[in-house]
Amino acid sequence: MSVPGPYQAAAGPSSAPSAPPSYEETVNSYYPTPPAPMPGPATGLVTGPDGKGVNPPSYYTQPVPVPNANAIAVQTVYVQQPVSFFDRPVQMCCPSCSKMIVTQLSYNAGALTWLSCGSLCLLGCIAGCCFIPFCVDALQDVDHYCPNCKALLGTYKRL
Structure with missing residues (x-):
């Protein structure tokens, strides 16, 4: 009876899942290696597919898988x-x-x-003049709405 080594699997049924494929197996399934060139009789030339001698290329390129044209979205x-x-009003494309x-x-x-109202109160305008900032548009925040769908698009805050 032999004891399995660190890289050997134990014999017998196992409930553990099988190991994933190695890097080489994965790469070779997607990028097959080209066939090795066959040297000619005594000339040192490589025989091409038509039987004629050609010089061996200095490198091989592996084909890249082309995605299916029907599957491109x-x-x-x-x-x-x-x-x-x-x-001021802004011209834009409404996101809604x-x-x-x-x-x-x-x-x-x-x-x-x-803040303007409180400052006027501290200065002595307590007879109702302190509410003037609520009537002045230049002291108020501005909300921008879409005239078509009435969606709030943005806000300009003075402070």
């Missing part, structure tokens, strides 16, 4: 540059409805609006 990818939103649009603007109270 072409996917067109459109890369849209990031749009910078400011306090894929149409060229000019954005509609909506003004909302943001950090600059509240």
